[in-house]
Amino acid sequence: MDATTWVAKRTKPNWLARLFDYKPFLIALCLAPALGLLLVFLTYPLGLGIYLAFTDTEIGGNGSWVGLENFIALADDPIFINSIWNTMFYTFTATVGKFVLGLWLALLLNQHIPFKSVLRAIILLPYIVPTVLSAIAFWWIYDPQFSIISYVLVDQLHILDHYIDFLGTPWAARWSLIVANIWRGIPFVAITLLAGLQTISPSLYEAALLDGASPWQQFRHITSPLLMPILAIVMTFSVLFTFTDFQLVYAITRGGPLNATHLMATLAFQRGIPGAQLGEGAAIAVAMIPFLIFATLFSYYALGRRKWQQGSSDE
Amino acid sequence: MDRLTRRETIAIGAGGLTAAGLIGQPAHAAIPVANVPMPKQPIEAGATLRVIRPTKFVDPDETIWNENTAKFTKATGVPVRTDFVGWEDIRAQVAVAARTGAGPDIVAGWANDPHLYEDKILDMTELAEYLGKKYGGWGALPLVYGRKHGTNKWLSIPMGCGGGALVYRKSWVNQAGYDKPPNDMDKFLDLCRKLHKNNHPVGWALGNSQGDGNGTATWLLWAFGAYQVDDAGKVAINSRETLAALKYSAEFYKTMIPGTLSWLDPSNNKAFIAEEISMTSNGVSIYFVLKNDPKTAAIAADTEHARLPGAKGTDYPEAANTLNAMAFKHTKYPNAAKEYLRFMMEAEQYDPWLTKCLGYWAHPLLAFDQSDCWKIDPKILPYRDAQKMTHWDGYKGPISSAAAAATAEYVLVQMVASAASGQSTPADAAKEAERRLARIYRKA
Numbered sequence: 001m002d003a004t005t006w007v008a009k010r011t012k013p014n015w016l017a018r019l020f021d022y023k024p025f026l027i028a029l030c031l032a033p034a035l036g037l038l039l040v041f042l043t044y045p046l047g048l049g050i051y052l053a054f055t056d057t058e059i060g061g062n063g064s065w066v067g068l069e070n071f072i073a074l075a076d077d078p079i080f081i082n083s084i085w086n087t088m089f090y091t092f093t094a095t096v097g098k099f100v101l102g103l104w105l106a107l108l109l110n111q112h113i114p115f116k117s118v119l120r121a122i123i124l125l126p127y128i129v130p131t132v133l134s135a136i137a138f139w140w141i142y143d144p145q146f147s148i149i150s151y152v153l154v155d156q157l158h159i160l161d162h163y164i165d166f167l168g169t170p171w172a173a174r175w176s177l178i179v180a181n182i183w184r185g186i187p188f189v190a191i192t193l194l195a196g197l198q199t200i201s202p203s204l205y206e207a208a209l210l211d212g213a214s215p216w217q218q219f220r221h222i223t224s225p226l227l228m229p230i231l232a233i234v235m236t237f238s239v240l241f242t243f244t245d246f247q248l249v250y251a252i253t254r255g256g257p258l259n260a261t262h263l264m265a266t267l268a269f270q271r272g273i274p275g276a277q278l279g280e281g282a283a284i285a286v287a288m289i290p291f292l293i294f295a296t297l298f299s300y301y302a303l304g305r306r307k308w309q310q311g312s313s314d315e
Numbered sequence: 316m317d318r319l320t321r322r323e324t325i326a327i328g329a330g331g332l333t334a335a336g337l338i339g340q341p342a343h344a345a346i347p348v349a350n351v352p353m354p355k356q357p358i359e360a361g362a363t364l365r366v367i368r369p370t371k372f373v374d375p376d377e378t379i380w381n382e383n384t385a386k387f388t389k390a391t392g393v394p395v396r397t398d399f400v401g402w403e404d405i406r407a408q409v410a411v412a413a414r415t416g417a418g419p420d421i422v423a424g425w426a427n428d429p430h431l432y433e434d435k436i437l438d439m440t441e442l443a444e445y446l447g448k449k450y451g452g453w454g455a456l457p458l459v460y461g462r463k464h465g466t467n468k469w470l471s472i473p474m475g476c477g478g479g480a481l482v483y484r485k486s487w488v489n490q491a492g493y494d495k496p497p498n499d500m501d502k503f504l505d506l507c508r509k510l511h512k513n514n515h516p517v518g519w520a521l522g523n524s525q526g527d528g529n530g531t532a533t534w535l536l537w538a539f540g541a542y543q544v545d546d547a548g549k550v551a552i553n554s555r556e557t558l559a560a561l562k563y564s565a566e567f568y569k570t571m572i573p574g575t576l577s578w579l580d581p582s583n584n585k586a587f588i589a590e591e592i593s594m595t596s597n598g599v600s601i602y603f604v605l606k607n608d609p610k611t612a613a614i615a616a617d618t619e620h621a622r623l624p625g626a627k628g629t630d631y632p633e634a635a636n637t638l639n640a641m642a643f644k645h646t647k648y649p650n651a652a653k654e655y656l657r658f659m660m661e662a663e664q665y666d667p668w669l670t671k672c673l674g675y676w677a678h679p680l681l682a683f684d685q686s687d688c689w690k691i692d693p694k695i696l697p698y699r700d701a702q703k704m705t706h707w708d709g710y711k712g713p714i715s716s717a718a719a720a721a722t723a724e725y726v727l728v729q730m731v732a733s734a735a736s737g738q739s740t741p742a743d744a745a746k747e748a749e750r751r752l753a754r755i756y757r758k759a
Contacts, residue, residue: 056758058716059410060432077754144574145586167522167577254523257576258729258738273407274525274723276431276716 052282059276070283080284083262087288090178090263091242091295097182098238099231102189107223109190110197120191127187135251138180142166142252167253170260177261180248185241189234196230197223235299243292264288345685346662351449354441354657358391362651366397367412368423369405369638372600375671383664390658393651403525412643420646421655426460426637426707427722429471430714433463436470436641442653443469446660451682454702460637461679464713465546470641472656475669475676477636478701479530481621482587482601483594484614487515496594496621500538500563503624507570507594515593518571518586520578521732523725527580529708530596530634532727535560535567537632537706538625543721543752544712550756552730553749561734561741568735576732590614596623596633599674599698620697635704638676677701717756726751 019025053070057063074080109120126134141148143166150163166176200223208218246265249255255262255270262270264284272281366384371377377399384395398419400408405424412418413435422428429436443461447453453461457473481496488496491509507517520527536542541556568575572592575582583595588605595601605615623633642652658664660680669678670688674695678686679702689699709718721727730748733739739747 058431059406060413060435060716073754079751139579142577143582143585144577145572145582145589145591163573165574165577168574169576173577253577254579254725256523256725256729258733270723271720273410274403275720276406276723277720278410 049282050286052279053286054283055279057278057282059273059278063279066279070280071287074280074283074287079259079262080267082259083264083267083284084287084291086174086261087243087263087265087291089174090181090245091239094178094181094185094242095235095238097178098185098189098242099235101182102186103193105186105190106193106197107219109194120194123190124187126184127191131184131247132251134184135180135248138176138183138248139252142176144168168257170257173253173257173261177249177252180252181242181245184248185238189238192230192234193227196227199230200226232299236296239295239299240292243295244288345687346666347451347682347685348662349449349451351445354445354653356442356650356653356657358393358651358654359648362393362648364393364395364421364646364648364651364655365419366395366421366423366655367400367405367408367419368397368640369402369425370399372675373603373672375668375673376675379668379671380659383659383668384655386664387655387658391651391654393648393655395655416643416645419643420648420652421640421642423474423638423640426639427709427714427719429460429639429641430463431716431719432641432643433470435644437644437646437649437652439469439472439642439653439656440467442657443472446472446657446680449682450662450680451684452680454679454681456635456637456702456704456707457679459707460639460714464715472640472660473637473679473702474640474660475638475672476679476701476704477598477638477675478677478698478704479527479534479596479598479623479634479636480697481594481623482597483619483621484515484590484617485619486617487513487593488619491515495619496624498622498624498626500625504563504566504570507567510593511570516570516572516591517594518575518578518583518592519567519595520580520583521568521575521728521735522578522582523728524579524582525722526636527578527583527597528725528728529722532731533634533706533710534596534623534625534632535564535731536727537710538623539563542711543709543727543748544718544756546711548712548715548717548756550749550752552727552752553745557730557745557748558741561731561744564731564735565737565741576736588614599695602694603673618694620694622697622700629703629705631704632706633704634706634708635701637679674698712756717758720755721752724751724755726755 013021052063054065054067055063056066056069105123109116109123113119140146144163147163147166149166150160153160154163165172167173204222204226205218208222213221244265245263246269249261249263249266250269253261255266264287268281268284268288270281271277271284275281368380371380381397384397388394405422406428408418409422409424409428409432412422413432439461443453453473454476456476461469461471461473463470483496485495487510488494488506491506491513493506493509496506497503510517519531521531522528536557539556539560541552541554541560543550543552545551572586583592583597584601584604586592587595587597587601588611599620602615602618602620605611605618622631625632640656642649642656646652659668662683665678665680666683666686666688669676669683669686670691672688673691674688677698677700678684681702684699689696707714708722709715712718726748730744733747734741734744
């Protein structure tokens with residue numbers, strides 16, 4: 001055998017190598033970890049929650065299937081109805097506040113200002129602090145005896161003659177919580193919208209300048225349509241986060257005074273765990289799902305219309 | 316600190332002995348003990364135990380607990396791991412353990428927890444009767460929380476009771492013309508009015524606060540003889556007694572510092588320590604915070620404790636918590652679990668724990684009335700008697716998941732708060748509470 005006739009001896013691949021070359025197997029193998037995680041940590045708890053909502057399970061007992069009984073009982077529970085209104089009001093007001101202020105902040109940060117990157121980092125702080133910590137900070141700020149706001153207004157500036165009761169009356173408590181939520185939510189909105197603003201090509205603004213467009217016209221015809229896609233996504237996320245908020249309310253008021261600030265999430269927890277009525281708590285949590293789906297679809301489809309995004313008008 | 320080496324165990328044991336030596340004699344010497352045969356609970360071979368209990372109040376609560384546990388491991392060879400869990404997380408963790416049949420073997424939970432898991436926990440009758448006979452009997456409150464309602468069957472071993480006595484500033488009460496707070500409710504209101512007039516308002520939590528808020532409401536109701544359900548569990552809140560209590564609350568509220576409607580559990584502590592209020596009800600924690608900080612030692616010296624007013628003889632209207640230990644049926648080592656609880660409750664272990672915790676957990680077994688714990692500081696004496704309280708969560712009905720739900724939903728606090736603040740009339744507030752209780756108790 002000389003060099004010209006030498007042929008590489010092909011070893012037949014063993015069964016393992018062949019198995020890994022088999023595409024369907026490879027696909028299944030690569031998907032398995034992700035699917036497994038989703039099933040164990042998402043699908044199973046969600047499914048269990050939905051199942052529990054149709055049972056009369058209590059903590060320590062197994063419960064039996066009761067169909068829609070939990071929902072029927074909730075329908076004439078004024079505290080539950082009240083919590084729906086609170087949640088919608090809270091979500092709507094806080095979202096509007098976060099977007100108006102967040103967009104404004106994003107526009108400001110998009111200008112050429114000194115220490116731009118330092119400022120942007122500082123802006124993110126409220127979002128970085130764990131929610132529970134900021135909730136406790138706000139709890140002190142709103143304290144009837146030790147509020148820094150009351151202290152400044154009453155003891156330092158002598159503008160008021162009594163301490164403000166932030167959390168003692170229903171409307172004051174609701175607005176106080178909304179302010180806390182807006183404070184916490186602004187950075188997320190501002191930074192993501194800022195990212196969106198920076199994807200808009202400067203040449204568009206230059207062209208607009210040459211055509212003599214005013215700043216408002218620039219905002220109306222360039223910034224807002226081109227920002228709309230990212231706005232829709234941010235809005236969807238923000239609505240979801242706000243609608244399911246729990247920590248702020250639970251740490252600051254526990255749903256008080258007199259249940260005036262109970263959100264569906266806090267009521268679900270209160271009934272389900274400390275109140276031992278797992279089935280009823282689950283039913284309240286499940287009742288949030290239709291609202292969440294509606295809110296998601298609304299912000300996605302209403303704000304994310306494709307044609308509009310691409311600059312042409314709706315048909 | 317759950318896994319101690321042998322050397323560390325010995326060191327801790329020696330430290331304990333030295334500490335006991337400081338007060339002249341072994342700490343448990345004074346506890347009168349009856350000679351009762353121990354229950355036969357042979358420990359299973361290869362047993363290990365996992366225990367869950369609430370996080371410490373004060374450091375010794377955890378360190379002495381762990382020392383006692385290490386002593387148990389040394390004496391029996393059974394390794395024990397104790398997890399200290401946030402107060403409000405206990406119920407969620409126990410619920411998971413009960414549902415899945417895995418996790419801790421023993422849970423030292425809150426007063427009504429064992430009653431929610433009745434089917435899933437071991438019968439403690441033999442052990443509880445042994446402890447009762449040996450240590451002068453159980454107090455009234457542990458008798459309620461330890462046994463199934465209306466029976467002699469023990470579900471749990473109550474380990475400590477946390478009272479909510481009156482905490483007040485002596486000089487300000489004296490200044491208002493009273494030697495000490497009177498037991499009579501009308502005179503007590505007069506005292507509160509005078510304190511308020513002297514710019515020393517009182518303060519009781521009326522917000523959605525689990526301990527103090529519920530405590531405020533039940534005290535006012537029980538002092539007037541009102542109760543949420545009768546002994547069969549039938550809703551009985553809309554009564555003459557409740558209306559009287561609510562009318563009283565409205566007057567009482569006027570003597571309070573503004574803002575109590577949003578007070579949570581720590582609020583009255585903060586306000587008392589900042590000298591904003593002259594009187595409240597609380598566990599012993601306010602006093603110890605004051606006493607242990609040199610800056611507030613003067614306030615501590617002026618702080619006194621007393622039973623809440625409105626008692627009729629030995630019928631006290633005060634709510635008290637109980638640390639209530641149960642062992643799950645799913646444990647593989649039921650005898651080891653019971654032995655562990657017995658060991659922790661015996662005077663050799665229990666008395667140092669009680670004494671070093673400075674009265675945070677009052678003893679459930681009456682013989683410990685004689686403990687040195689109650690000789691250290693006469694000011695904490697009112698907390699000694701937490702186990703003699705006669706009312707419970709969901710009084711006077713069975714302790715059930717419905718009673719737990721009524722507490723968790725703040726039904727009574729909100730009734731008192733709405734009537735006290737004038738947001739609704741006493742009659743409307745009572746009717747609303749009746750509606751909510753009927754809803755909660757509909758299945759019971």
